[in-house]
Amino acid sequence: DAMVIQNPRYQVTQFGKPVTLSCSQTLNHNVMYWYQQKSSQAPKLLFHYYDKDFNNEADTPDNFQSRRPNTSFCFLDIRSPGLGDAAMYLCATTPTGEKLFFGSGTQLSVL
Amino acid sequence: AQSVTQLDSQVPVFEEAPVELRCNYSSSVSVYLFWYVQYPNQGLQLLLKYLSGSTLVKGINGFEAEFNKSQTSFHLRKPSVHISDTAEYFCAVRRMDSSYKLIFGSGTRLLVRP
Numbered sequence: 001d002a003m004v005i006q007n008p009r010y011q012v013t014q015f016g017k018p019v020t021l022s023c024s025q026t027l028n029h030n031v032m033y034w035y036q037q038k039s040s041q042a043p044k045l046l047f048h049y050y051d052k053d054f055n056n057e058a059d060t061p062d063n064f065q066s067r068r069p070n071t072s073f074c075f076l077d078i079r080s081p082g083l084g085d086a087a088m089y090l091c092a093t094t095p096t097g098e099k100l101f102f103g104s105g106t107q108l109s110v111l
Numbered sequence: 112a113q114s115v116t117q118l119d120s121q122v123p124v125f126e127e128a129p130v131e132l133r134c135n136y137s138s139s140v141s142v143y144l145f146w147y148v149q150y151p152n153q154g155l156q157l158l159l160k161y162l163s164g165s166t167l168v169k170g171i172n173g174f175e176a177e178f179n180k181s182q183t184s185f186h187l188r189k190p191s192v193h194i195s196d197t198a199e200y201f202c203a204v205r206r207m208d209s210s211y212k213l214i215f216g217s218g219t220r221l222l223v224r225p
Contacts (some may be wrong), residue, residue, distance in 0.1 A: 004154070031211050040120070041216040042201065043155070050211060090154055097211045098143070098162065102154030 003027050006103035013081050014111055021076040021106045023091030031097065032074045034066060035090040037105070043090055049074065078108075086110045102107050113138040113204050115216035122195070123222045126194055132187040132219045134176075134202030144185040145203040145213070146176055155201060161185060197223045 005024045013019040023032065030051050035043035047056045049068045063085070065077040078085055088107050092100040114137045124130045136142065143162050147155040159170025167179040176187045185202060202216040 017178045033211075033213070035215075040218070041114075045212060045214070048211055055212075076134060092154075094211065097205060097213070099157045100147075100155070100213060102156065104152070104154045 004091060004093055004101050004103035006089075006106050008106060009104065010107050010109070012072055012109045012111060013078075015082065016080045019078050019108070021078075021089050021091075023074045023076075023103055023106070024072050025093045025101075027093055027095070027101060028070070028071060029093035029095045029101070030071070031094045032068060033092040033094075033100065034074070034076050034091065035088075037088040037090055038086075046076070081108070081110045083110050113140075113142060113206065113214050115204055115214055116204050117202055117216035117219050119202070119219045121220045121222060122218070123224060124192055125224050127191045128189065129190050130192050130196075130201065130221065132200050132202075132221065134185045134187065134216060136183050136185065136202070136204050138183075138204060138206070141207040142204040143207060144178060145185050145205070146170065146174070146185070147201045147203060147215075148172075149199040149218075151198070155159075158187070158200070194223050194224050194225060196221055 033048040034046045037043040046060045067075045088105045090105045091103045092102045116135045145160045146158040149155045159168050161178045163170050169175045174189050199218045201218045205213045
């Protein structure tokens with residue numbers, strides 16, 4: 001059974017139209033991450049939560065926001081997607097940082 | 112700041128041949144080291160990790176890696192690869208303090224040919 005679930009698997013949005021990606025977990029882990037992965041590149045950390053404590057990376061654009069209403073759910077909001085935001089978005093969780101559990105990702109296309 | 116370098120973007124090998132995927136890191140503080148694998152259209156999964164102790168660590172699917180502090184390397188090896196090992200392999204580091212930030216290298220695509 002999937003433990004970190006990302007919906008949808010594929011998301012198509014229009015240039016400038018807000019979009020929300022979702023992630024849920026059944027593992028009850030304290031830490032949740034959002035990574036952006038472009039083709040043939042390293043996954044890039046956007047932000048992570050320790051419980052409700054939000055940690056934004058310095059180079060994450062303001063266009064990217066996140067919400068974590070409870071332990072199980074985390075959302076990535078892209079307020080005005082540009083063509084350069086087309087990527088795979090990966091959600092991950094961990095209890096201690098020694099092992100991350102990844103979802104299958106959401107592939108975002110911007111038209 | 113920490114960084115991870117994977118110099119080989121793609122490594123082609125024949126089935127049953129040995130393989131080594133290279134990883135070098137840079138950090139001003141002590142780090143933990145990891146290798147993750149990503150199969151097509153899937154998320155990443157942990158292959159192995161070095162936290163402390165023996166510098167030779169063994170992971171799943173017959174992979175192993177050796178931590179070399181003097182050379183700041185953590186190369187991944189497998190003595191005999193299978194077609195099913197074809198995937199993208201990512202090396203990653205995390206600081207030994209309370210930070211949960213995991214930094215990935217750019218990945219190496221292992222292509223196993225029959």
